[in-house]
Amino acid sequence: MKVTLRIFRFNPETDSEPYYKDYEIEADPKDRVIDVLHYIKNEIDGTLTFRRSCLHGICGSDGMRINGKNMLACSILLQDLGYSDANKTYKKPIVIEPLPGMPIIKDLVTDFTDFWKKYEAVKPYLITKSPPPERERLQSPEDVELIMEASKCILCACCTTSCPSTWSNEDYLGPAALLKAYRFIFDSRDEATDERLDIIDTPNGIWRCHTIFHCVQACPKEINITWHISKLKQKLVEREI
Amino acid sequence: MIYKFDAVIVGAGGAGLRAALEIPEGYTCAVLTKVYPTRSHTGTAQGGVCAALGNEEEDSWEYHFFDTVKGSDFLGDQDAIEIMCYDAIRAIIELEHMGMPFSRNEKGLIAQRPFGGHTKPKDPNNPFGERVPVKRACFSADRTGHVMLQTLYENCIKRGVQFFPEFFVTDLIVQDNIVRGVVAIEIATGEIHIFHAKTVMFATGGYGRVYRITSNAVVGTGDGFAIAYRRGIPLEDMEFVQFHPTGLWRLGILVSEAARGEGGVLRNKLGERFMEKYAPTIKDLAPRDVISRAMYTEIREGRGIQGPDGTYYLLLDLTHLGPEIINKKLPEITGFARIYLGVDPLKEPIPVQPTTHYAMGGIPTNVDAEVVIDDKGTKVEGFYAAGEVACVSVHGANRLGTNSLLDIIVFGRRGGKKMAEYIKEHDFPPLPKDADEWTRKTVERILNSNGKERVSRIRKELQEIMMDNVSVFRTGEGIKKAIEKIKELKERYQEIKIDDKGKKFNTDLIEAIELGNLLDTAESIAYSALNRTESRGAHYREDYPKRDDQNWLKHTLIYKNEDKEPIIKYKPVVITKIQPMERKY
């Protein structure tokens, strides 16, 4: 089939303004978006710049905005975007843009500096005060189940950059950092719950979440992030009362 | 710019991060990575990490040791294997204490499951008698590598380790057998930097992208192998390339052995569980080399299934496992099957084919991750290697599943400890003049070259020829063909032209340099494979189908020789407790 990719382009060395460029290519409905991007880079235009690594949705490198939605370019087939007829020439282009709300470095590559700062702000590591036992700390399967979904997060930033609260206030911690906070607050081994709750219970913290659910829609790992954030709110209220 | 660090670690996967945690306070340490640390390839490991914890049933590190030696087809160095299997238990507990979220059993202990090649004697009083599969792989659903990478990175954040993400290392500064640092391109700006260091560790991962079908990330371009090789450091046992039996058909995306550990079986066109023929006792849990060969044989003998594009696949059947096991223990891989092939593993079997997976060979090191360049154990001062890029050798001719995650945390730590000792005792060696000369010239040449060759074309031709001639089944003739092709491609590589001539975030340039690394790595694989005229583990020569302990129970060391044919030397295998025996499953 024939499809057109309309790709956001910006080279800081030569362009004063970003622009969109169309590439008409031959593709297969079963191609991933990352495959067609690779095809363009390999065969047509080597200047096209994007991040990618594992190509199967676990490294979190290739988050981008595809037809208006944040997703991983390696985890979506053209047919899932509605380009499914192998014999057709599609007029409607596939629009590919960088993740919104982040500074743009080049083409589809964005600057993650603030994203990582927020990640680090929630102390993303286990804190224990009691001395470790000789063997493993015990956890029931139910204890682990509580944090399993949260530990799936690949830090691709699809959620945080899809959140309207982040768009209006870039200082908002955002869903990814809050999910990381959840992962440790609800880890039965962690002994710094209060300290962690203090971090998210701030004006730019959890209360900027208005359960808009964009993060849930955007998450390529299908994590119900809003549910996790709600559990954190519950925990905060319980602490206060 | 010239940076100065006591320790420079190249690569932020499991081995690099684990090593970084050993650099003591008061000394400076930089971790360089060409991606962001959490993007490292360790994160794609799925099934588990082995240790004889005995949480599910009786087990012993000695059984683990035996399995690893046997799995390696007796090419693994037994002193190193002993250290790894013994240390495994401590290493897993340590990870748990660091916060790694393991799956748990009813007792609240780390859960364990069976994995390919991991067994114990049926009768404990007869350790060399019949063996049965044992639950030894510790896991976190099918995201073990992902949570391990996250946990190690989190602990590095806690420690305040300094990272240089998206710094692409291009060269090792080494003179008079003393390492002095590395040269790196800062991808965001295109600037070339020198990292002056007392110690350097390469933890740069594998080279899967030498082949067309691979489970490896696009960044798995063998950079560490090629850089060391170009700098006169030998590579050990490069002929041993692991093909994982179950890659998603055409894509090569890994479907973990855990799928078979949990009870999945392989079937051919006739619906037969064909592994019963090739490994009667442990069947679908045989080591990877055995299964990959069985799959190629099935396809050759006409029992593969042909897809619309003419290529063949076999089936991984999980339909009998039920939603409970599939959704709880194998959620990630079932997601892959659904997204990429439109197959629901609950209802239909998954089309699979062997996929290039792991490099058993690499930069030769001793058991403390110190790089040694000959059979006498001569060290390169201040140079360390750990993880997939290193060859200790614990995997010998074939790695057992779950031993790679173990390798990185055990030898990453040991290497880190040695680096810590070294930096306390040594001063900075002086930097040679023009330390970044090679990198500058290479970058200039690529940017200014106006040839007619495209990087992607050369890369593709390399991947095709390697896949066709230096993969599961090999012949002398085929390998020679590959060598000729590599020579041709190397010449054409001098005539490349890239589109992007800019400085900032020039991935076109990075890919061109990576291609050079792929070519050098492929050369070392092909020559080593041609040289070894026997079949052992993952290296199967159809023209020499037997293992030949008389002549070949030794490690290959391959040295680059300018533009001439590489030089091959040997190193004895360390055998302590187990004499080579027939390898049957």
Add this chain to the structure above:
Amino acid sequence: MSFKHYGSRKSGSVGWLLQRITGIFLIFAMVGHYILMHYTPETGHSYEQSIARFSNVYWKMFYLTFITLGLWHGLNGIWSILRDFKMKSWLAITLYGIIVISGFAFWVLGVSTALKF
């Protein structure tokens, strides 16, 4: 970008909870209000019946609660929306002041009306 707020605790949990509790109250109160005022206007709008309601102590308590919670819910809602945006502190203080003063003024007005009868 400033991260100065991270870690300096200023709980929003009580406000968050109250917003939800008052919300639940208002759902029922609003339904009653709608039925009374818009679907049975003869009863709702007639002078005599209104006076009668205001004279009833239970109705009076209801109105006082309605005024208090409704105002608090609405103004707190506006404030929490405003806080989603980055503001210079003088602007934030001014807006907060307007909300508090107007809230208080409306409350006095409402309460004094309810107590008149």
